[in-house]
Amino acid sequence: MFSFIFKRLLQSVVVMLTVALIAFAMFRFVGDPINNMVGQDTSQADREALAEALGLNDPFIVQFGRFALNAAEGDFGFSYKYRQPVSKLILERLAATLELSFVAAVLTLAIGIPAGVYTALKSKGLLSKGIMTLSLVGVSLPTFLIGILLILLFGVILRWLPTFGRGEVVALGWWTTGFLTASGLKSLILPSITLALFQMTLIMRLVRAEMLEVMRTDFIKFARARGLPDRAVHFRHALKNTLVPVITITGLQLGSLIAFAIITESVFQWPGMGLLFIQAVADVDIPIMAAYLVLIAFFFVVINMIVDILYYAVDPRLRVDNA
Amino acid sequence: MKLRTGLLAATMAAAIAVAAPAQAKTFKYAFQGDLSSLDPHSLNESFLLATLGNVYEGLVLYGPNLEIMPGLAEEWKLLTPTTWEFKLRKGVKFHGGQDFTADDVIFSWQRTLSEGSDQKVRGGQIKNITKVDDHTIVVETPAPNPILVQDLPYLLIMDKEWSEENGATNATSAAGDNTGNYANLNANGTGPFMVESHKADVKTVFKKNEDYWKDIDGNVTEVEFTPIKEAPTRVAALISGELHMVYPVPVQDWERLDKAEGVKALTGPEARTIFIGFDQGRDELLYSNIKGKNPFKDQRVRAAFVHAVDLEAIKEKIMRGAATPTGLLAAPQINGFVESLNTPYAYDPEKSKALLAEAGYPDGFEVTLDCPNNRYVNDEKICQAVTSMLAKVGVKVDLLAQPKSKYFGKVLSTSGYDTSFYLLGWTPGSMDVENVLSSLIVCQDPENKKGMFNLGNYCNAKVDELTAAIGSETDQEKRNAMIAEAFKIVKDEVGYMPIHQQPLSWGVSDGAEVNQRADNGLDYRYVTVK
Numbered sequence: 071m072f073s074f075i076f077k078r079l080l081q082s083v084v085v086m087l088t089v090a091l092i093a094f095a096m097f098r099f100v101g102d103p104i105n106n107m108v109g110q111d112t113s114q115a116d117r118e119a120l121a122e123a124l125g126l127n128d129p130f131i132v133q134f135g136r137f138a139l140n141a142a143e144g145d146f147g148f149s150y151k152y153r154q155p156v157s158k159l160i161l162e163r164l165a166a167t168l169e170l171s172f173v174a175a176v177l178t179l180a181i182g183i184p185a186g187v188y189t190a191l192k193s194k195g196l197l198s199k200g201i202m203t204l205s206l207v208g209v210s211l212p213t214f215l216i217g218i219l220l221i222l223l224f225g226v227i228l229r230w231l232p233t234f235g236r237g238e239v240v241a242l243g244w245w246t247t248g249f250l251t252a253s254g255l256k257s258l259i260l261p262s263i264t265l266a267l268f269q270m271t272l273i274m275r276l277v278r279a280e281m282l283e284v285m286r287t288d289f290i291k292f293a294r295a296r297g298l299p300d301r302a303v304h305f306r307h308a309l310k311n312t313l314v315p316v317i318t319i320t321g322l323q324l325g326s327l328i329a330f331a332i333i334t335e336s337v338f339q340w341p342g343m344g345l346l347f348i349q350a351v352a353d354v355d356i357p358i359m360a361a362y363l364v365l366i367a368f369f370f371v372v373i374n375m376i377v378d379i380l381y382y383a384v385d386p387r388l389r390v391d392n393a
Numbered sequence: 394m395k396l397r398t399g400l401l402a403a404t405m406a407a408a409i410a411v412a413a414p415a416q417a418k419t420f421k422y423a424f425q426g427d428l429s430s431l432d433p434h435s436l437n438e439s440f441l442l443a444t445l446g447n448v449y450e451g452l453v454l455y456g457p458n459l460e461i462m463p464g465l466a467e468e469w470k471l472l473t474p475t476t477w478e479f480k481l482r483k484g485v486k487f488h489g490g491q492d493f494t495a496d497d498v499i500f501s502w503q504r505t506l507s508e509g510s511d512q513k514v515r516g517g518q519i520k521n522i523t524k525v526d527d528h529t530i531v532v533e534t535p536a537p538n539p540i541l542v543q544d545l546p547y548l549l550i551m552d553k554e555w556s557e558e559n560g561a562t563n564a565t566s567a568a569g570d571n572t573g574n575y576a577n578l579n580a581n582g583t584g585p586f587m588v589e590s591h592k593a594d595v596k597t598v599f600k601k602n603e604d605y606w607k608d609i610d611g612n613v614t615e616v617e618f619t620p621i622k623e624a625p626t627r628v629a630a631l632i633s634g635e636l637h638m639v640y641p642v643p644v645q646d647w648e649r650l651d652k653a654e655g656v657k658a659l660t661g662p663e664a665r666t667i668f669i670g671f672d673q674g675r676d677e678l679l680y681s682n683i684k685g686k687n688p689f690k691d692q693r694v695r696a697a698f699v700h701a702v703d704l705e706a707i708k709e710k711i712m713r714g715a716a717t718p719t720g721l722l723a724a725p726q727i728n729g730f731v732e733s734l735n736t737p738y739a740y741d742p743e744k745s746k747a748l749l750a751e752a753g754y755p756d757g758f759e760v761t762l763d764c765p766n767n768r769y770v771n772d773e774k775i776c777q778a779v780t781s782m783l784a785k786v787g788v789k790v791d792l793l794a795q796p797k798s799k800y801f802g803k804v805l806s807t808s809g810y811d812t813s814f815y816l817l818g819w820t821p822g823s824m825d826v827e828n829v830l831s832s833l834i835v836c837q838d839p840e841n842k843k844g845m846f847n848l849g850n851y852c853n854a855k856v857d858e859l860t861a862a863i864g865s866e867t868d869q870e871k872r873n874a875m876i877a878e879a880f881k882i883v884k885d886e887v888g889y890m891p892i893h894q895q896p897l898s899w900g901v902s903d904g905a906e907v908n909q910r911a912d913n914g915l916d917y918r919y920v921t922v923k
Binding site: 072098100101102103104105106107108109111112113114115116118120121123124147150151152153154155159212221222225229232233234235330335336337338339341345346348349352353354 | 423427429430434435436437438511513514515565566567568573574577578592593594595596619620621624625626629630631633634635667767796797798799800802803805806807808819822828832839842845846889
């Protein structure tokens with residue numbers, strides 16, 4: 071187990087380096103950072119001096135090398151725009167993104183799995199058909215549209231919920247949380263639903279398909295023949311056997327929830343990392359872009375590792391094979 | 394029991410009602426961009442300076458209509474053509490309690506010239522400042538400069554003592570060692586508002602400075618600023634009643650605001666002029682099918698282009714009637730504006746075709762138009778309209794619309810003016826026409842930092858001579874005559890294709906009153922919340 075985790079962490083370094091290398095190769099096509107960093111009256115000599123001081127005139131491989139060496143020491147440099155350390159900026163935003171992704175993930179599982187089970191068991195019921203139709207909407211509508219529709223309905227027309235931001239937050243050390251105030255919790259509702267909707271429908275459809283599959287297998291028939299009650303058949307035997315692929319997908323989707331919170335964050339002006347990143351792209355704030363991409367790569371590697379470990383826990387056969 | 398509770402509730406309600414007038418008046422608003430720094434010398438950008446103008450002040454201030462008003466200086470006079478005397482205001486204190494004196498002015502001026510400062514252009518207008526006493530200074534300029542005070546509202550004054558104590562004597566640099574400067578995240582000015590809290594790109598809260606040296610018109614005690622990047626979110630936040638004001642509002646959303654209850658669109662002409670420029674410098678255009686010569690060097694071709702574009706149609710169809718078509722590169726709010734030259738070139742496609750034929754291009758030619766798509770109001774749509782209008786006279790325009798970082802990375806001096814035909818907007822930082830002439834119209838001269846935004850290198854020796862004279866002429870009448878002469882030459886030679894002054898577009902709830910300044914700046918001094 072130990073050597074497995076160690077190997078995975080080594081791999082993560084390679085993944086992060088690759089992501090950073092590709093990112094640096096692309097940054098030259100994003101535009102000119104200097105023009106966003108100075109006013110219109112700033113002389114050309116000053117602009118050139120600034121580009122030189124930032125090392126923007128170096129070949130990208132040199133810029134990449136410098137970034138990788140500093141990053142290895144935990145130094146991600148200073149944001150061009152905010153003139154503050156990138157690590158501090160990202161850390162400030164991390165809490166917002168993680169809280170949003172966490173709530174979205176809970177919603178996804180708490181609604182997606184039961185709905186999947188229900189539609190599999192009562193596949194001919196009216197409610198099931200209704201849920202399936204709704205889930206099509208969730209899969210096919212783009213996130214920003216869902217976000218704007220929710221804002222329009224609950225923020226502008228009904229005025230029940232705030233349309234943007236995180237509300238009041240409480241600081242716990244460096245972590246800020248919106249869970250402890252009424253406005254913070256209210257602010258979470260629309261963005262988390264927007265972010266969760268696609269994943270929710272995905273998980274629901276996956277659970278439903280797996281469940282239908284498992285229900286046809288011999289051991290379920292056998293369980294029924296033994297006269298076990300429906301509840302035990304459905305939940306103890308069938309559901310447990312559908313979980314392996316669900317865990318894989320959920321794990322991967324959790325990474326996507328964090329990474330693709332970008333759109334939800336910018337629709338709701340949610341002050342998370344995604345918003346910071348999208349703003350950095352517009353401003354060509356290279357240090358923020360680089361650090362963010364590397365961090366997301368790291369998240370994906372770690373989540374994949376946890377998923378692999380969970381396999382061992384859920385599926386005894388894997389343990390036997392590797393013993 | 395019930396009666397008592399009722400009575401208690403009634404008493405409490407009455408108490409709250411009585412207490413209400415003394416309660417905080419909070420004004421909440423959103424802008425599309427963020428206050429990237431609190432350091433007044435870090436970035437020469439209009440939003441940052443206009444916003445920090447509520448916290449820090451210059452020797453002079455902008456009034457509600459961009460007029461110059463006394464600020465930290467009570468009065469000033471010209472001693473010799475190159476020296477000015479300023480009498481500083483007495484009894485002014487910084488937010489931290491420090492006294493405002495001549496030393497602070499000298500310190501702040503030196504700070505604008507420090508490593509990392511983006512205000513070197515403003516600071517460079519001054520050669521030396523000598524302290525006569527604590528409240529009198531003599532300012533020396535490198536050459537006679539009649540419009541020195543025009544450049545001073547945004548030369549914001551910091552406290553020397555505070556800056557030295559906190560190691561912030563140099564401006565916050567975008568590169569180098571002093572990033573993370575104390576003044577980047579903290580402020581100590583003399584203005585009517587103090588920074589209560591600041592979280593970059595999330596929220597900034599300002600609180601009224603009760604010890605401000607002057608009574609202000611507005612009644613707000615607290616201001617909450619949030620950047621909201623996405624326009625639909627911004628507009629929704631206004632209509633839902635969460636904010637008192639948002640800007641900019643997309644022109645196409647005005648109708649929606651008018652229909653919604655309790656909010657309205659507040660519009661007016663901005664001091665920014667949108668125009669199109671031609672590469673007249675190169676012997677062959679970089680992006681055209683005409684080889685061996687540059688058609689834009691021919692005045693008839695430039696004239697053909699300006700007569701082919703229907704500014705009224707752009708105004709009506711793209712700007713919802715809210716733009717002001719113009720014939721000049723300087724707006725009416727700019728000091729030195731020449732009313733008589735502001736009539737746009739006439740829309741006359743027949744004349745345009747005739748001119749093209751006369752110049753030897755009866756079937757037109759091809760050229761690429763560089764255009765930003767997220768910098769000015771409806772910038773890409775304007776370019777599309779120009780493209781189709783030019784197509785009607787036979788010119789095939791290839792439109793290259795890009796985000797501003799890509800666009801400016803291509804067309805500006807740092808990339809060697811890599812363009813043949815481009816759309817640009819300009820508000821002079823000094824609000825004076827001299828800046829328009831020396832940035833957009835005089836020949837490119839990198840050594841003397843002239844003509845840096847004259848991307849197409851329009852060049853006329855007489856105009857250069859006049860511009861130099863305008864820069865140092867102290868007699869207003871003579872100066873105005875020279876300004877008119879210079880602009881007339883540019884207009885007659887069709888140096889540029891002016892399009893319009895773009896509209897300011899703010900969304901304001903009925904619960905607040907604000908003053909819309911033509912540089913798109915919001916001054917909290919004039920904000921009233923009901």
